[in-house]
């Protein structure tokens with residue numbers, strides 16, 4: 001069997017990247033292999049995680065592309081093509097991708113979002129902001145979603161979701177951690193294996 005070649009795109013701490021590396025180490029992603037990490041921030045701690053796991057990592061920033069979105073996306077696409085990537089995983093990747101980019105990898109880009117879509121998603125909802133909005137609304141249950149990426153922010157087909165209870169005394173930071181531990185770090189590796197298996201069997 002030829003494994004699905006996976007690139008993980010990151011911007012920050014990379015705990016979801018770590019969850020994928022750990023799941024791969026436990027043999028839970030038998031149909032895929034993480035072969036590349038791309039960060040759009042030079043100081044992303046996720047780069048250290050990639051290095052420690054022996055996964056090639058590169059930095060591609062929009063600033064280095066003259067601040068030009070088209071050049072940024074072309075540079076990303078060239079890097080992905082050079083590594084023969086089949087599946088892109090956005091794991092805390094804080095950059096909007098245009099339809100030109102998403103069309104190039106239709107049904108081959110996944111994203112993890114820290115809420116139960118369609119709640120608290122779309123433009124402006126990322127990171128702690130998502131959890132702040134959930135607490136302000138007073139919802140009793142939140143969670144995480146893994147979905148395919150299309151041209152609509154957080155609008156692609158849902159693959160997996162997992163609910164997480166809100167608890168008394170939650171702050172955005174406490175809630176973010178619980179959603180990661182109970183939902184994101186579990187469903188992201190599961191979804192990556194589901195899609196890797198589909199692509200490997202094509």
Ligand code: GAR
Nearest residue numbers: 012013014015016092112114126127
């Ligand atoms: C995660 O909670 C992820 O769901 C969220 O950013 C965090 C990244 O953490 N992504 C979004 O909000 C995307 N809209 P990580 O770098 O430790 O994986």
